Amino acid sequence: MSAHRESPADSESPGRLRRNLLTAVGGLLLGGCDALSRTDWFPGILKAGETLSRRVQHAVTARKSMAEEFTERDLSPTFRSNGTGNPNDAAYQALAQAGFSNWQLQVDGLVEQPMGFSLEQLRAMRSRVQITRHDCVEGWSAIGKWKGVPLADVLTLVRPIAAARFVVFHCADPMDGHGTKYYESIDMEDAYHPQTILAYELNDATLPIANGAPLRVRVERQLGYKMAKYIMRLQLVDSFAAIGRGRGGYWEDQGYEWYAGI
Ligand SMILES: Nc1nc2c(c(=O)[nH]1)N[C@H]1C(S)=C(S)[C@@H](COP(=O)(O)O)O[C@H]1N2
Numbered sequence: 001m002s003a004h005r006e007s008p009a010d011s012e013s014p015g016r017l018r019r020n021l022l023t024a025v026g027g028l029l030l031g032g033c034d035a036l037s038r039t040d041w042f043p044g045i046l047k048a049g050e051t052l053s054r055r056v057q058h059a060v061t062a063r064k065s066m067a068e069e070f071t072e073r074d075l076s077p078t079f080r081s082n083g084t085g086n087p088n089d090a091a092y093q094a095l096a097q098a099g100f101s102n103w104q105l106q107v108d109g110l111v112e113q114p115m116g117f118s119l120e121q122l123r124a125m126r127s128r129v130q131i132t133r134h135d136c137v138e139g140w141s142a143i144g145k146w147k148g149v150p151l152a153d154v155l156t157l158v159r160p161i162a163a164a165r166f167v168v169f170h171c172a173d174p175m176d177g178h179g180t181k182y183y184e185s186i187d188m189e190d191a192y193h194p195q196t197i198l199a200y201e202l203n204d205a206t207l208p209i210a211n212g213a214p215l216r217v218r219v220e221r222q223l224g225y226k227m228a229k230y231i232m233r234l235q236l237v238d239s240f241a242a243i244g245r246g247r248g249g250y251w252e253d254q255g256y257e258w259y260a261g262i
């Protein structure tokens, strides 16, 4: 993986600006002032008497809005794999050999009830299906159909305490040369977003190893690198200092934005 930055030209393209504006307007209509006032820093900006630029307005309202969903006709012929395609990790390989029957999603940290979930248990919970577009900053996109359990439902069971501010995704794949495994994080607002799911199916089939088996997250309004694959553990934390891993994600630690909104 090389250039992980969106070019200014890309972010200013007419189509993108139009989409941003529509998203902003949609968010305002759906969420109204109530949604805005719940965002910590928004009232501060108003008090400061600043004019809301379209960019700022987008940043505020898009957090509440839904990502565009597509139809079966829009599906990409194949959904490519990017980054790790098969974790170079003995424990992971042993789990994969057994069809992930011994795998468990560990959920702990700032929760009242730490829990482990088998794949079977996750599959038995409420599921959500969504056809969405994945945008990688390396310059490719793909539309795929994802099925998984809403992260919100898992959180409801483990009961985060009030101090919890982020969900950290700990992954199985070691990143060569960095002596560390892939990880990512999102805030509670994205964690409870209805389109944030822990996916175990892609295009009506069991999630392939190339795309993150047995479980990967979809955070639809952010870029591809936020969508952690090979998830082993969710940890709720109040700061990244709590995990001793700087900026909240593997790519973030190499300098990329933590909030990768599109
Ligand atoms: N564990 C893990 N998750 C990951 C990555 C990775 O290398 N390891 N790559 C990220 C990047 S940059 C992208 S674009 C997507 C790629 O998902 P895909 O393999 O399903 O296309 O996964 C993201 N999640």
Ligand SMILES: [Mo]
Binding pocket: 082, 135, 136, 137, 138, 224, 225
């Ligand atoms: Mo990516």
